[in-house]
Amino acid sequence: MAKLKLALYWAATCGGCEVAVLDLNEKILDVAAAADIYLWPVAMDYKYKDAEAWPDKFIDVCLFNGAIRNSEGEHLAKLLRAKSKVMVAFGSCACFGGIPGLANVADREGVFARVYGETPSTDNRDGTRPQTSFAVPEGELTLPHFYDTVKTLGQTVPVDYFLPGCPPAAKQIWAVVQAIVAGQLPPPGSFVGVAEKSVCEECPRVKEEKKVTAFLRPHQVIPQPEKCLLEQGLVCCGPATRGGCGAQCINANMPCRGCYGPTERVTDQGAKMLSAIASIIDASDEAGVKKVVDQIVDPLGTFYRFGLPNSLLTRVRV
Amino acid sequence: MASCKATDAVYHVEPPPAGRKLRELFYSAHYVHSHIAHFYALAAPDFVVGPEAPPAERNILGVVAKVGLEIGGQVIKHRAYAQEIQATLGGKATHPVCGLPGGMSKALTEEERVNVEAKAKSCVEFGKLSAKIFNDVVLANKAYVDLILSDAYTHKTYYMGLVDASNKVNFYDGAIRVVDQGGREFGRFAPADYLEHVGERVEPWSYLKFPYLRKVGWKGFVDGPDSGVYRVGPLGRLNASEGMATPLAQEEYERFYATLGGKPVHNTLATHWARLVELLNAAERLYELSRDDEITEPKVRTIPTARPTEGVGVVEAPRGTLFHHYQTDEKGLVRKVNLIVATGNNHAAICMSVKKAAQGLIKAGTKITQGILNKVEMAFRAYDPCFACATHSLPGEMPLELLVYDAGGQLVQRATQNMD
Amino acid sequence: MSGENSFEPRIIGFLCRWCSYQGADLAGTSRRHYPSNMVPVRVMCSGRVDPTFVLKAIADGADGVLICGCHPGDCHYQSGNFNAMRRYPLLMKALEQFGIEKERVRLEWISASESEKFALVVKEMTETVRRLGPLEWNRRVFQKGQRKT
Ligand code: SF4
Ligand code: SF4
Ligand code: SF4
Ligand code: FES
Numbered sequence: 087m088a089k090l091k092l093a094l095y096w097a098a099t100c101g102g103c104e105v106a107v108l109d110l111n112e113k114i115l116d117v118a119a120a121a122d123i124y125l126w127p128v129a130m131d132y133k134y135k136d137a138e139a140w141p142d143k144f145i146d147v148c149l150f151n152g153a154i155r156n157s158e159g160e161h162l163a164k165l166l167r168a169k170s171k172v173m174v175a176f177g178s179c180a181c182f183g184g185i186p187g188l189a190n191v192a193d194r195e196g197v198f199a200r201v202y203g204e205t206p207s208t209d210n211r212d213g214t215r216p217q218t219s220f221a222v223p224e225g226e227l228t229l230p231h232f233y234d235t236v237k238t239l240g241q242t243v244p245v246d247y248f249l250p251g252c253p254p255a256a257k258q259i260w261a262v263v264q265a266i267v268a269g270q271l272p273p274p275g276s277f278v279g280v281a282e283k284s285v286c287e288e289c290p291r292v293k294e295e296k297k298v299t300a301f302l303r304p305h306q307v308i309p310q311p312e313k314c315l316l317e318q319g320l321v322c323c324g325p326a327t328r329g330g331c332g333a334q335c336i337n338a339n340m341p342c343r344g345c346y347g348p349t350e351r352v353t354d355q356g357a358k359m360l361s362a363i364a365s366i367i368d369a370s371d372e373a374g375v376k377k378v379v380d381q382i383v384d385p386l387g388t389f390y391r392f393g394l395p396n397s398l399l400t401r402v403r404v
Numbered sequence: 405m406a407s408c409k410a411t412d413a414v415y416h417v418e419p420p421p422a423g424r425k426l427r428e429l430f431y432s433a434h435y436v437h438s439h440i441a442h443f444y445a446l447a448a449p450d451f452v453v454g455p456e457a458p459p460a461e462r463n464i465l466g467v468v469a470k471v472g473l474e475i476g477g478q479v480i481k482h483r484a485y486a487q488e489i490q491a492t493l494g495g496k497a498t499h500p501v502c503g504l505p506g507g508m509s510k511a512l513t514e515e516e517r518v519n520v521e522a523k524a525k526s527c528v529e530f531g532k533l534s535a536k537i538f539n540d541v542v543l544a545n546k547a548y549v550d551l552i553l554s555d556a557y558t559h560k561t562y563y564m565g566l567v568d569a570s571n572k573v574n575f576y577d578g579a580i581r582v583v584d585q586g587g588r589e590f591g592r593f594a595p596a597d598y599l600e601h602v603g604e605r606v607e608p609w610s611y612l613k614f615p616y617l618r619k620v621g622w623k624g625f626v627d628g629p630d631s632g633v634y635r636v637g638p639l640g641r642l643n644a645s646e647g648m649a650t651p652l653a654q655e656e657y658e659r660f661y662a663t664l665g666g667k668p669v670h671n672t673l674a675t676h677w678a679r680l681v682e683l684l685n686a687a688e689r690l691y692e693l694s695r696d697d698e699i700t701e702p703k704v705r706t707i708p709t710a711r712p713t714e715g716v717g718v719v720e721a722p723r724g725t726l727f728h729h730y731q732t733d734e735k736g737l738v739r740k741v742n743l744i745v746a747t748g749n750n751h752a753a754i755c756m757s758v759k760k761a762a763q764g765l766i767k768a769g770t771k772i773t774q775g776i777l778n779k780v781e782m783a784f785r786a787y788d789p790c791f792a793c794a795t796h797s798l799p800g801e802m803p804l805e806l807l808v809y810d811a812g813g814q815l816v817q818r819a820t821q822n823m824d
Numbered sequence: 825m826s827g828e829n830s831f832e833p834r835i836i837g838f839l840c841r842w843c844s845y846q847g848a849d850l851a852g853t854s855r856r857h858y859p860s861n862m863v864p865v866r867v868m869c870s871g872r873v874d875p876t877f878v879l880k881a882i883a884d885g886a887d888g889v890l891i892c893g894c895h896p897g898d899c900h901y902q903s904g905n906f907n908a909m910r911r912y913p914l915l916m917k918a919l920e921q922f923g924i925e926k927e928r929v930r931l932e933w934i935s936a937s938e939s940e941k942f943a944l945v946v947k948e949m950t951e952t953v954r955r956l957g958p959l960e961w962n963r964r965v966f967q968k969g970q971r972k973t
Pocket of ligand 4: 840841842843868869870871892893894898899900901903904905
């Protein structure tokens with residue numbers, strides 16, 4: 087059998103997804119045995135122009151991590167889409183916008199004003215701003231266009247599979263790699279490397295009746311080790327989040343923050359979380375409800391932490 | 405980790421001893437992972453496989469082919485150990501969730517400790533092995549040593565790093581120490597005072613700013629005592645310190661300076677060796693902490709009671725000094741943030757290094773080959789594999805365009821890498 | 825006429841079929857006049873109005889959203905409107921963070937016989953939203969996603 091042709095790429099990313107691939111550990115050698123890696127900027131030398139020279143659909147599978155923040159990310163997403171038979175959105179940034187997607191609370195001007203103006207260490211009396219094109223004696227220097235809105239990979243090009251997680255758990259990456267090698271991928275459009283149900287289903291904590299009279303933030307309490315965190319008043323995104331990670335954060339005594347994205351059939355993870363939280367509030371008059379809700383100080387940041395660009399509203403109005 | 409410390413400061417709270425030690429244990433494991441990955445996957449291809457080897461072999465798989473599967477397996481195993489230790493405490497190794505204002509979310513059980521101890525011990529051995537590999541493969545090869553010492557990869561700048569009370573390198577905590585081009589102390593300050601010492605310049609051709617020492621001032625992309633350009637990272641830390649806090653690392657530190665001609669070392673490519681000195685240091689510290697009497701204490705967190713305000717947290721990230729500065733409202737919601745990230749500190753120096761490497765390697769009539777382009781790129785790779793970490797807005801590959809002009813200003817050659 | 829006054833808000837009304845929808849009907853048959861800016865959507869119970877519906881309405885271009893249910897205690901399904909009551913403040917908090925003025929999304933209890941109250945609420949809300957101006961998320965906000973530099 088011919089070896090698979092693989093490409094890995096990163097756009098607006100933290101590098102954690104690349105480390106997640108390294109976390110395959112010794113299995114990375116098995117990957118190398120089954121596939122030729124044609125592109126992997128973090129670990130291998132390559133050139134853009136090599137990629138451009140490939141015929142269309144030259145690459146079998148492209149694992150693309152990172153959100154789309156600027157024109158360069160968009161260009162590479164389009165290029166690699168054209169050159170790849172199968173495009174996988176790898177990690178929560180590519181799937182949902184991820185942490186970089188939280189920049190959608192501001193726009194380009196807002197980001198620039200803060201970064202290049204207001205920040206206390208910045209010394210910029212002339213009000214210099216990065217330019218997409220700048221003339222220097224040796225010629226012209228260019229920078230990619232920085233967009234107002236961070237987008238997901240799927241909002242930029244058609245995506246065949248979504249492999250979520252911030253970063254995806256190594257055992258799930260391995261499962262997906264095996265499926266790829268065996269040619270046993272599910273129908274296009276599917277999520278891969280995930281469990282069918284929510285994080286709650288994977289969570290070992292004891293769940294009883296959920297009724298909450300007061301919410302607490304993680305720094306305010308040392309939770310009991312066995313009992314459901316939500317029942318202890320900690321906002322845990324487990325009920326609205328797709329399983330697959332093995333409830334990793336909960337094992338570290340911290341609530342789920344929702345990195346695997348919404349469960350199947352849920353369009354908006356935040357809306358789903360909102361309902362889940364509301365349904366356990368133990369109060370039946372407006373004043374009582376308000377008192378409890380006041381303790382949830384940042385619903386947008388809490389419920390859309392990994393998926394603002396993927397939400398119905400996609401960004402904040404500025 | 406810088407953000408944990410910044411939130412401690414915001415909430416005016418100190419972690420209990422075990423909380424603090426667990427953070428340091430976690431962080432030592434992080435260093436072990438990061439330095440192994442950086443050295444073997446990103447630097448070793450240039451040295452072990454060779455700077456002029458074809459790109460298709462100049463990668464981690466090429467390294468494994470060269471050093472053999474046995475050592476390759478060791479590399480993978482120990483990086484995995486370090487990741488497992490982090491996951492034990494943090495839920496996951498990358499983006500751990502264990503850090504909270506006032507300490508950690510989870511204590512270490514005795515069973516986990518025994519496991520950590522065994523892995524840490526093995527990591528110390530691996531640290532020794534790595535130093536030996538560097539010795540045998542790089543230092544024994546005169547061509548490589550010449551390359552490291554060559555003027556093309558040299559810049560006389562200030563250096564910055566965190567140090568403990570006796571000026572030994574510390575990754576997690578301490579005072580920020582700055583030394584000058586002659587290795588003399590130029591400044592020593594508490595992280596909370598960083599704004600007096602560090603300023604950032606904006607250039608129209610980069611999204612990433614250019615930090616410099618305010619007390620010296622920004623004089624452009626030049627080195628020397630009159631320019632505020634400073635360097636951080638393994639080389640910066642070693643230069644800015646008076647040694648390592650653990651014995652094996654201290655020995656290697658001494659050998660480092662003895663071999664490279666005394667302190668400070670200005671040779672950019674020596675960063676890789678400095679990284680291995682630190683790998684030993686991190687592994688030794690990891691082992692030390694895994695055997696600490698207090699490490700399994702159940703009390704790992706102090707619940708904050710003060711009103712949150714503003715705070716600065718600084719650690720040494722593997723690639724250099726990392727500053728987090730938050731201002732919050734009375735609920736502790738962050739309203740303003742300022743970050744100076746590790747590689748950001750080196751930005752001006754990176755630009756200078758790339759330029760100088762290009763000037764040093766390419767003379768009139770030099771034919772620009774892949775190998776030369778890569779040697780220019782090596783000047784960059786010593787600092788960081790990518791800029792994405794530093795800007796958080798750009799993709800991480802390195803577009804490189806080399807335009808060679810003759811004395812009359814005529815373009816004589818153009819060579820590019822990763823550009824369209 | 826100023827540009828602002830010529831703007832006709834589009835308001836989506838999620839009306840419970842057991843109470844406010846009938847209240848709206850009654851307002852119609854008894855010729856109580858109320859602005860036609862509200863497009864009614866009949867739902868089984870205010871408790872069935874998932875926050876997703878509200879977000880979807882906004883994303884699709886609504887300038888305002890009205891949710892109406894039976895008075896607390898009168899819900900046909902016992903506690904549906906209590907669920908609505910619990911969701912609403914949290915939803916509002918999130919919407920404010922999204923940059924949406926709180927007057928644009930309203931929760932009201934209106935019984936089948938309160939046609940007058942119904943007409944008043946719709947009228948008031950239309951005027952308030954008119955004053956706030958268009959939200960037009962689908963055009964104005966999504967557009968930010970397309971614009972380059
Ligand atoms: S999904 Fe998480 S780990 Fe992956 S690039 Fe995004 S932020 Fe990093
Ligand atoms: S809400 Fe959180 S803690 Fe509770 S069962 Fe679900 S995942 Fe576990
Ligand atoms: S517990 Fe939640 S936040 Fe943590 S890894 Fe799993 S899905 Fe992500
Ligand atoms: S039936 Fe009217 S609100 Fe439930």
